Amino acid sequence: MQPISQVEGRAYPLGLKNIDTDIIIPAVWLKTISRTGLGKGAFETLRAVEGNVFDNPEYNGAPILIAGDNFGCGSSREHAAWAMADLGITAVIAPSFSDIFSGNAFKNGLLAIVLPQPAIDRLLEVAKTDPIRIDLETQTVTTPFQDRFEFEIDPFRKHCLLNGVDEIGLTLNSSDAISAYERKLATDRPWLAPTMG
Amino acid sequence: MATFIMSAPQTLYEKIWNAHVVEQRDDGTCLIFIDRHLVHEVTSPQAFEGLRVAGRTVRRPDLTLAVPDHNLPTTARRDGAGNRIPIADPESAAQLDALERNAPAFGIRYIADADLEQGIVHVVGPEQGFSLPGTTIVCGDSHTASHGGLGALAFGIGTSEVEHVLATQTLQLKQSKSMEVRVDGELGPGVSAKDVVLHITGVLGASGGTGYVIEYTGSVIRALSIEGRLTVSNMAIEHGARAGLVAPDDVTFAYLKGRPMAPKGAQWDAAVAYWRSLATDAGAAYDKVVTIDAADIAPSVTWGTSPEDVLPITGSIPDPASFADPSKQVAAQKSLDYMGLSAGTKLTEIEVQNIFIGSCTNSRIEDLRAAAAVLKDRKKADAVKWAIVVPGSGLVKRQAEEEGLDRIFTDAGFEWREPGCSACLGMNPDKVPPGERCASTSNRNFVGRQGPGARTHLVSPAMAAAAAVTGRLTDVRLLI
Structure with missing residues (x-):
C-alpha cells in the first residue's frame, strides 16, 4: 500500500444515499482476475445517465467523491475500491459507510472519511466550483472558503495509511502468538479440525 | 479450596469473540483467529496472486474450502460422456480455471463445478458440516453472515482480507457493538423466514445495523428450522450488520449431526457440550435492543x-x-x-x-x-x-x-x-x-x-x- 497523507483537488458532488457496490461496479465487471482496469466499469449505471457528474468535464480526474449516507453498502467486492482507485479517486467523504466497504477502502489506501450531513451539504456546494483539501495528519477537510471540518479515524488505520503499512507483514510478526493459539485450540477444541467424512 | 472467578454475563457474540482473540493491542484492535475460510472463484484470484507475488503460503489449508459458485453457468456442465462443456464466456472460464489451479497449488480442498457437493458457498458450508456453531467463519462474500444461523460468527471480507486470512489464518478486527433483534409471537400462515428478515430490514433500514453484530432472538427465531435461520442471518448485511447470529440449540445439533465434515463420536459430544455453553447469559447487555411482534409480519x-x-x-x-x-x-x-x-x-x-x-x-x-x-x-x-x-x-x-x-x-x-x-x-x-x-x-x-x-x-x-x-x-x- 502506498502511503497517503493529503488529497487535494476537485470532488464529484454525487450526494446520493445508499450508493451500493453494484452501482460502484456491476457484477459483470467482476469476472477479471486482476485488480486493475476496473475504472471503465465504475459507476456504469450512473454514467449511463446524461449529465452525470462523472462525465462532466468540470470534474475530470477529481480525486474526491462526496456521497450520502451508507456509501458502499451491499457486496464485499473489493473491486468497488479498485474501480474507484482506477478512476483516480483517492478519497470518499460521506455521512456513513458500510463496514465492509470502509475496510476494503482502507486496505487500498482509499480514504473513507465520515462527516455529518451538514458538512456534506456544504462540501457538495463548494465542490461545484472549487477544490477541497483533506489532510490525514491533522484529520481535517478544508475548503478555499475557510471551512474546516475535523474527522475521526481509527488510530491504527491512520498509522497504516500514513506509513503504507503491509498489514499481512505486520500480522506475520505475530506468528508465534498465532502458533501458540493454534496449539491451545488443538487441546481445548480438538473437534474443530474438519473431518473428511 | 477452589476459587471461582465470576465473569460478567456475556452475549453469544462476546463469547465467540473472546474465544478467538490471539492478541489484543492497546488501541483495542484484536488479532482474531479464523476457524473456517470459504473461497470462491470471484473474490479469490487476486488474493492468490498476492500470495504468489509475496512468496507466501496458505497457513491452514485444512481450515479452508474452495468451491466455485458465483460465475458458473447453471446449464449443464458435463456432456453425456462426462466431458466438460466449455464455458462460453472466456473471462468466466478463466476465473473458474484460476480457482481450479489455485486450490490444489496451495493445498486447499476443492469441490469441483460438477461435483454433487458443489453449490453456493453459503449452502455448502452448513450442508457439509464445515460451518459449525461457535466458530469464526469468513468468505469473500457479504452473505457469509448466513452461517450465523448455526451460531457462528460469520462475516464477509474483501479480497485483501481473503489474502490476509490465507496467509495468517487471522484478521485484525475491532469488536463491533451488539444488537438484539427479538421477534416474538407466532408467524401467520404463508409468512416465512424470508418475510421475517425483509420485515426486520424495513424496520432497521439499510444501515440500521452498521457497526453492529446482531443476535436474532425470540420465539419466532427459536421456532425456525436451520434453513429458516440461515435465511434470516443471510440478510443481516441488508440491514447493515456484518454478522447476524442465532444461538445454537437442539435444532442446530440435530441438523449438523452426521454431516460429512462435522465432528464425530466423542468429539461430537465434546463439541455439543461446548456449543451449549455459548448461549447469551441471563443479564448480559446488548448495546441496542429492537423488538418486533410477529403479528406485524405479513408476506x-x-x-x-x-x-x-x-x-x-x-x-x-x-x-x-x-x-x-x-x-x-x-x-x-x-x-x-x-x-x-x-x-x-x-x-x-x-x-x-x-x-x-x-x-x-x-x-x-x-x-x-x-x-x-x-x-x-x-x-x-x-x-x-x-x-x-x-x-x-x-x-x-x-x-x-x-x-x-x-x-x-x-x-x-x-x-x-x-x-x-x-x-x-x-x-x-x-x-x-x-x-x-x-x-x-x-x-x-x-x-x-x-x-x-x-x-x-x-x-x-x-x-x-x-x-x-x-x-x-x-x-x-x-x-x-
Whole structure:
C-alpha cells in the first residue's frame, strides 16, 4: 500500500444515499482476475445517465467523491475500491459507510472519511466550483472558503495509511502468538479440525 | 479450596469473540483467529496472486474450502460422456480455471463445478458440516453472515482480507457493538423466514445495523428450522450488520449431526457440550435492543431499489414525499423512476415477467418445498416469460428430485437448473432483461443487480411461486 497523507483537488458532488457496490461496479465487471482496469466499469449505471457528474468535464480526474449516507453498502467486492482507485479517486467523504466497504477502502489506501450531513451539504456546494483539501495528519477537510471540518479515524488505520503499512507483514510478526493459539485450540477444541467424512 | 472467578454475563457474540482473540493491542484492535475460510472463484484470484507475488503460503489449508459458485453457468456442465462443456464466456472460464489451479497449488480442498457437493458457498458450508456453531467463519462474500444461523460468527471480507486470512489464518478486527433483534409471537400462515428478515430490514433500514453484530432472538427465531435461520442471518448485511447470529440449540445439533465434515463420536459430544455453553447469559447487555411482534409480519415484498424498501403485500407504493428524511425522498423518487412505478399503485397490481427461485437466501430444500407446494397442479401465467429454479447445491438438487419437486416445477413451466448464484447477481448468463420485472427470492433489489435495467422485487419462495401463477405480485395466502 502506498502511503497517503493529503488529497487535494476537485470532488464529484454525487450526494446520493445508499450508493451500493453494484452501482460502484456491476457484477459483470467482476469476472477479471486482476485488480486493475476496473475504472471503465465504475459507476456504469450512473454514467449511463446524461449529465452525470462523472462525465462532466468540470470534474475530470477529481480525486474526491462526496456521497450520502451508507456509501458502499451491499457486496464485499473489493473491486468497488479498485474501480474507484482506477478512476483516480483517492478519497470518499460521506455521512456513513458500510463496514465492509470502509475496510476494503482502507486496505487500498482509499480514504473513507465520515462527516455529518451538514458538512456534506456544504462540501457538495463548494465542490461545484472549487477544490477541497483533506489532510490525514491533522484529520481535517478544508475548503478555499475557510471551512474546516475535523474527522475521526481509527488510530491504527491512520498509522497504516500514513506509513503504507503491509498489514499481512505486520500480522506475520505475530506468528508465534498465532502458533501458540493454534496449539491451545488443538487441546481445548480438538473437534474443530474438519473431518473428511 | 477452589476459587471461582465470576465473569460478567456475556452475549453469544462476546463469547465467540473472546474465544478467538490471539492478541489484543492497546488501541483495542484484536488479532482474531479464523476457524473456517470459504473461497470462491470471484473474490479469490487476486488474493492468490498476492500470495504468489509475496512468496507466501496458505497457513491452514485444512481450515479452508474452495468451491466455485458465483460465475458458473447453471446449464449443464458435463456432456453425456462426462466431458466438460466449455464455458462460453472466456473471462468466466478463466476465473473458474484460476480457482481450479489455485486450490490444489496451495493445498486447499476443492469441490469441483460438477461435483454433487458443489453449490453456493453459503449452502455448502452448513450442508457439509464445515460451518459449525461457535466458530469464526469468513468468505469473500457479504452473505457469509448466513452461517450465523448455526451460531457462528460469520462475516464477509474483501479480497485483501481473503489474502490476509490465507496467509495468517487471522484478521485484525475491532469488536463491533451488539444488537438484539427479538421477534416474538407466532408467524401467520404463508409468512416465512424470508418475510421475517425483509420485515426486520424495513424496520432497521439499510444501515440500521452498521457497526453492529446482531443476535436474532425470540420465539419466532427459536421456532425456525436451520434453513429458516440461515435465511434470516443471510440478510443481516441488508440491514447493515456484518454478522447476524442465532444461538445454537437442539435444532442446530440435530441438523449438523452426521454431516460429512462435522465432528464425530466423542468429539461430537465434546463439541455439543461446548456449543451449549455459548448461549447469551441471563443479564448480559446488548448495546441496542429492537423488538418486533410477529403479528406485524405479513408476506412481504420490496418496491424500490434498497432492501429497506419493504411493504406487506397488501400495501401500495408510497409517495416519496411521505418520507421524513429529505435524502430518502430523493432516493425513493429515483427508485420509483427506475422501477417504473408510481405512488399509490397497489403492489398486487404489479405485473412480473420473470421469476427467480434461488440464491444463498432461498435455495435450500425447504425453500424449494415451499415454492413447489404453491405450484403443485398449477402453471405459470403466460405473461411470465422466464421462470427458473436454481437449487443451492447438487445435494439440494438431488434431494428435490427424489421428492419429485423438479417435476412440479417443470410441469408448472419453470426451468430446473444446475446449482450456483445465478440471477441473484447477474454475473453469469442468467439475467433479467432491461425494463422487465422479476419476483426474486434473492437478497438485493439494487439498480442493475439482476442485469442492466432489471427491476427486482424481493419475496419469499412461496410468494415467488404465487407471482408465477398469477403473473402479478400476489398474496400467497390466497393460494394456500
